[in-house]
Amino acid sequence: MTHALHMTPEALSAYIDGELTPDRAREVAEHLTMCTPCSAEYETLLATVAALRANLERYDAPDVLRARVRTAIAATPSVAVAGADSGATTAQRRRAWGWPVGIAAALIVSAALGSGVTVLASRGRTEPSVAAEVLASHVRSLMPPADHLTDVRSSDQHNVKPWFNGKLDFSPSVPRLEDQGFPLVGGRVDYVDGRPVAVLVYARRQHTINVFSWPTRLSDSPAAASAANGYNLIHWRSGGVERWVVSDLNPNELRSFTELLMSP
Amino acid sequence: MSQSLHDRFEQTVIPLIDDAYTLARHLLRDEHDAQDAVQEAYLRAWRFFASFRGGDERAWLLTIVRHCCYTWQRGRRETANVAFDDELHGDTAGSRYAADAHAIDESERGSLHAALDRLPPEFREVLVLRELEELSYKDIARVTGVPVGTVMSRLARARERLRRVLKRSA
Numbered sequence: 001m002t003h004a005l006h007m008t009p010e011a012l013s014a015y016i017d018g019e020l021t022p023d024r025a026r027e028v029a030e031h032l033t034m035c036t037p038c039s040a041e042y043e044t045l046l047a048t049v050a051a052l053r054a055n056l057e058r059y060d061a062p063d064v065l066r067a068r069v070r071t072a073i074a075a076t077p078s079v080a081v082a083g084a085d086s087g088a089t090t091a092q093r094r095r096a097w098g099w100p101v102g103i104a105a106a107l108i109v110s111a112a113l114g115s116g117v118t119v120l121a122s123r124g125r126t127e128p129s130v131a132a133e134v135l136a137s138h139v140r141s142l143m144p145p146a147d148h149l150t151d152v153r154s155s156d157q158h159n160v161k162p163w164f165n166g167k168l169d170f171s172p173s174v175p176r177l178e179d180q181g182f183p184l185v186g187g188r189v190d191y192v193d194g195r196p197v198a199v200l201v202y203a204r205r206q207h208t209i210n211v212f213s214w215p216t217r218l219s220d221s222p223a224a225a226s227a228a229n230g231y232n233l234i235h236w237r238s239g240g241v242e243r244w245v246v247s248d249l250n251p252n253e254l255r256s257f258t259e260l261l262m263s264p
Numbered sequence: 265m266s267q268s269l270h271d272r273f274e275q276t277v278i279p280l281i282d283d284a285y286t287l288a289r290h291l292l293r294d295e296h297d298a299q300d301a302v303q304e305a306y307l308r309a310w311r312f313f314a315s316f317r318g319g320d321e322r323a324w325l326l327t328i329v330r331h332c333c334y335t336w337q338r339g340r341r342e343t344a345n346v347a348f349d350d351e352l353h354g355d356t357a358g359s360r361y362a363a364d365a366h367a368i369d370e371s372e373r374g375s376l377h378a379a380l381d382r383l384p385p386e387f388r389e390v391l392v393l394r395e396l397e398e399l400s401y402k403d404i405a406r407v408t409g410v411p412v413g414t415v416m417s418r419l420a421r422a423r424e425r426l427r428r429v430l431k432r433s434a
């Protein structure tokens with residue numbers, strides 16, 4: 001079928017970074033669900049990117065450098081003032097400054113929280129392309145021969161939750177739903193929307209349910225169901241967390257599962 | 265006017281100094297050179313701040329930092345050629361290489377960094393701008409002055425090279 005056209009390293013790389021157009025991202029996602037060599041290539045690339053982000057050194061500017069910079073600036077006039085002022089009205093000036101200040105303020109907040117995550121909320125994400133990525137990850141997780149489903153295999157949330165420590169910059173909640181007929185199978189880390197995300201795996205009879213979650217700055221949105229290629233997806237955002245539930249389980253049972261997840 | 269300009273610089277550009285320093289450290293691979301380049305970059309940024317008409321300060325600042333790093337390096341290389349017989353200079357260069365060689369033996373992290381150092385600068389800068397500074401391809405293209413397509417292929421190749429290193433040490 002589509003095996004003739006394997007994905008280039010550039011395409012996979014840009015896919016991981018969320019830099020493809022939504023249409024192209026969907027194509028890549030669909031291809032990955034069907035093509036074992038590309039899927040393996042993608043998994044390796046994911047691991048490489050994660051290792052690079054975790055291990056490349058970030059440096060804090062020494063205080064002495066900060067002091068040197070401030071001293072140098074205090075002693076220097078900002079030369080372009082006269083030229084820059086000509087022709088710009090106060091309103092234009094205010095408009096030009098409006099949003100960069102917002103970004104910088106956001107950056108200060110994120111620095112204060114000690115988070116290395118970029119806070120520029122929109123990277124051109126669109127919900128359909130995120131849905132395609134989530135779906136591709138779900139299908140890939142079920143693909144033979146290797147078990148891509150879980151990196152940590154445990155039915156005990158006390159094993160799964162700590163396993164995420166150090167692998168993610170947030171701690172996903174791991175509800176226990178075994179008594180309601182949804183035993184926990186395990187968890188893994190995957191990449192969606194250009195960032196690492198937590199995936200919890202639950203089971204219902206022979207069906208597998210993947211629950212994706214990651215922190216978001218977007219505002220809350222109620223649960224919305226959709227279906228694609230025979231899979232059901234439910235998506236919502238609350239309390240700064242984005243969640244996607246994917247399974248081939250029927251929509252009714254998947255909705256009850258989602259309600260259990262949403263209940264405090 | 266001048267006072268509020270200073271305040272804005274203090275609020276928007278000064279807080280980016282860790283990002284600036286991280287880029288400079290990776291490009292110059294020397295603590296002191298990186299500090300000098302960042303100071304120079306901030307001075308330039310300040311001088312032209314009044315004519316900076318909005319947009320992303322970070323991409324703007326990193327463009328200046330990158331430029332100062334390469335100018336700094338060029339200047340150094342010329343000095344090194346002129347003062348090639350200077351024993352003092354020879355010593356300094358020697359100790360820097362010794363430190364690098366030591367880092368290779370230290371750990372997997374060390375070998376990753378050594379591999380990063382061996383990358384041609386145009387690959388290293390794209391990698392740092394993406395994985396550490398988390399800039400979009402468009403901003404990386406703007407900072408490095410190449411088309412987005414070039415950013416994409418350099419990044420893919422840089423990741424490919426480092427992946428081989430990580431695999432070997434795994």
